[in-house]
Amino acid sequence: EDKVVQSPLSLVVHEGDTVTLNCSYEVTNFRSLLWYKQEKKAPTFLFMLTSSGIEKKSGRLSSILDKKELFSILNITATQTGDSAIYLCAVGRFGNEKLTFGTGTRLTIIP
Amino acid sequence: GAVVSQHPSWVICKSGTSVKIECRSLDFQATTMFWYRQFPKQSLMLMATSNEGSKATYEQGVEKDKFLINHASLTLSTLTVTSAHPEDSSFYICSANFATGENTEAFFGQGTRLTVV
Numbered sequence: 365e366d367k368v369v370q371s372p373l374s375l376v377v378h379e380g381d382t383v384t385l386n387c388s389y390e391v392t393n394f395r396s397l398l399w400y401k402q403e404k405k406a407p408t409f410l411f412m413l414t415s416s417g418i419e420k421k422s423g424r425l426s427s428i429l430d431k432k433e434l435f436s437i438l439n440i441t442a443t444q445t446g447d448s449a450i451y452l453c454a455v456g457r458f459g460n461e462k463l464t465f466g467t468g469t470r471l472t473i474i475p
Numbered sequence: 476g477a478v479v480s481q482h483p484s485w486v487i488c489k490s491g492t493s494v495k496i497e498c499r500s501l502d503f504q505a506t507t508m509f510w511y512r513q514f515p516k517q518s519l520m521l522m523a524t525s526n527e528g529s530k531a532t533y534e535q536g537v538e539k540d541k542f543l544i545n546h547a548s549l550t551l552s553t554l555t556v557t558s559a560h561p562e563d564s565s566f567y568i569c570s571a572n573f574a575t576g577e578n579t580e581a582f583f584g585q586g587t588r589l590t591v592v
Contacts, residue, residue: 406586462509467518
């Protein structure tokens with residue numbers, strides 16, 4: 365059975381701090397790992413990672429994948445109150461379109 | 476990017492009634508769509524895979540007769556919660572995959588918040 369575990373489950377930091385969110389996985393025929401941000405409604409896409417060691421970056425957010433150690437991290441620098449959300453990690457497999465989601469990390473940024 | 480539209484965004488119904496939720500891919504065709512359920516402060520739990528022109532594939536523990544899925548066209552999947560009860564109150568989200576370059580990305584509908592009273 366596929367497993368995706370995120371840590372921490374929740375995190376509270378002050379505006380301006382840097383945070384690192386973790387996602388580890390166990391999946392057969394790994395294809396990709398995706399990060400999503402969920403505020404009040406549906407998740408919005410952040411990154412898709414398929415290769416180890418290649419950092420993906422979008423503004424203050426960046427993410428990297430380690431396929432040997434089976435984990436990914438999502439970094440957010442200079443956090444803002446608008447970064448407060450649930451961050452979801454999901455893993456996709458070859459031969460199957462389903463995504464398996466992790467538990468999510470609830471991030472709260474205090475002004 | 477691809478757009479997935481879900482309707483209604485919220486619904487309140489009486490216990491014992493049925494509720495239908497629609498999920499549409501607006502600018503692409505989706506042979507497969509996915510239905511998720513999310514309880515407060517929890518992650519997305521896959522309920523079923525909706526397959527165009529054939530029966531849906533349900534995850535373990537999800538009642539097929541309770542959550543009816545119909546995927547009659549390449550752009551529409553519906554989830555009907557039959558004989559709804561308060562414990563069915565939840566946030567339901569659909570998604571469809573769309574190929575972007577070499578990879579396939581999941582696009583989500585806006586979600587439907589169901590409250591059964």
